Each structure stands twice: as structure tokens, then as C-alpha cells.
Ligand SMILES: Nc1ncnc2c1ncn2[C@@H]1O[C@H](COP(=O)(O)OP(=O)(O)O)[C@@H](O)[C@H]1O
């Protein structure tokens with residue numbers, strides 16, 4: 001049975017994964033880890049530097065290794081990077097090991113929330129909006145394919161988003177517990 005102790009946040013850049021994950025960790029008194037920060041700690045350099053020296057492919061390899069380790073650290077709230085869903089191995093690891101929340105956000109909101117930050121290499125281009133639209137077109141179906149629930153962070157403050165996530169998480173937890181009890185009863 002899929003375990004729902006862990007909560008994994010997926011979604012595009014600027015959706016609020018890092019911000020909301022941190023808040024959720026405090027609320028549930030659970031360990032919070034951001035995969036980007038973990039990669040930076042492991043390598044000793046920042047994300048832009050990894051992209052510069054190893055390219056996106058090098059970053060994706062490090063991201064996959066980090067996610068594979070973190071999903072096994074139970075219980076955990078994990079905020080992933082926006083491109084984590086690109087690799088099938090990440091999608092499988094997330095889907096199998098926790099409750100996956102897709103934090104959804106319009107491109108307009110993404111632009112507003114990311115334009116001042118130069119820490120995202122994929123947005124260091126002439127036209128970040130166009131880049132975000134392209135990324136959304138490829139990634140949106142992938143976010144949907146692994147999500148156990150979706151929360152639109154454009155409609156909510158981070159605190160409200162946390163409440164929405166908790167509602168869905170508790171519902172899923174109750175459902176799993178009930179299924180476990182039923183299975184035990186049937187087994188005698
Ligand atoms: N409703 C909201 N939910 C989450 N973050 C928000 C919200 N409104 C504004 N923000 C801001 O958006 C920015 C990007 O958030 P971040 O957590 O870094 O996103 P991500 O990790 O998904 O890229 C932060 O400065 C955050 O404070």
C-alpha cells in the first residue's frame with residue numbers, strides 16, 4: 001500500500017513549493033527538505049554554478065540521485081525543483097513513496113514571482129515568459145500524471161494553500177488507514 005506519511009511538492013518555478021513546504025513542515029512539525037538546497041549542500045556550489053559547469057543534464061542527474069535518497073527519509077516534507085518530473089525515475093520514486101501535491105500556478109503569476117530572482121538558470125533568457133510557457137506545455141501533463149491532489153497557489157496565500165494541502169492529505173491518510181484496517185480484518 002502506498003504510504004502517505006511523506007508529502008512531496010511538485011509544480012513549476014514560482015508556484016511556491018519551497019515557501020509552502022517550509023510552512024507545512026513547521027505546521028506538521030515534520031522535517032522539511034528542499035531538493036535544490038540539498039543539492040547545493042551536497043556539492044558545495046549553487047544551482048547556477050552546477051548548470052554552468054555540468055549543463056542541465058548534469059543537474060538532472062544530481063537531482064535524481066538526491067530525490068532517490070530523500071524519498072526514503074520518512075517522514076519528510078520534500079519540495080522538489082520544477083523540472084523534477086521530467087525523469088520517469090523521479091516520477092516513479094515520488095508516486096510510490098508519498099502524497100504528491102501539484103502546486104499549480106498561471107504563467108502570469110510565475111513571471112511576477114520569479115522576475116527579481118536571478119537564481120533560476122532556465123529563466124536567464126531574453127524572454128522568461130516565453131520560456132515559462134514552453135516549460136509549462138511540456139511539464140503540465142507530467143505534473144498531472146503523478147499528482148494525488150492539486151492546489152492552485154494563484155488563488156491562495158501560502159497559509160491558505162497549506163490548509164488546502166492538509167485537508168487533502170488528512171483525507172488520503174484516513175482512506176489508507178481504512179483500507180489497511182479492512183485488509184487486516186479480511187486476513188482474520
Ligand atoms: N500564494 C503564494 N504561495 C506561495 N508563494 C508565494 C505566494 N505568493 C507569492 N509567493 C512568493 O513566490 C516566490 C516564489 O516562491 P518559491 O517558494 O521559491 O517557489 P518555487 O519553489 O515553487 O519555485 C516567493 O518569493 C514567495 O514568497
Ligand SMILES: O=C(O)C1=C[C@@H](OP(=O)(O)O)[C@@H](O)[C@H](O)C1
Pocket residue numbers: 011012013014017018036047080081082083084119120121122
Ligand atoms: O524548473 C526547473 O527546471 C528548475 C526549477 C528550480 O526550482 P524551483 O522550481 O524551486 O524554482 C531549480 O530546480 C532549477 O533552477 C531548475
Ligand SMILES: [Mg+2]
Pocket residue numbers: 017018019034036079080081
Ligand atoms: Mg523552490
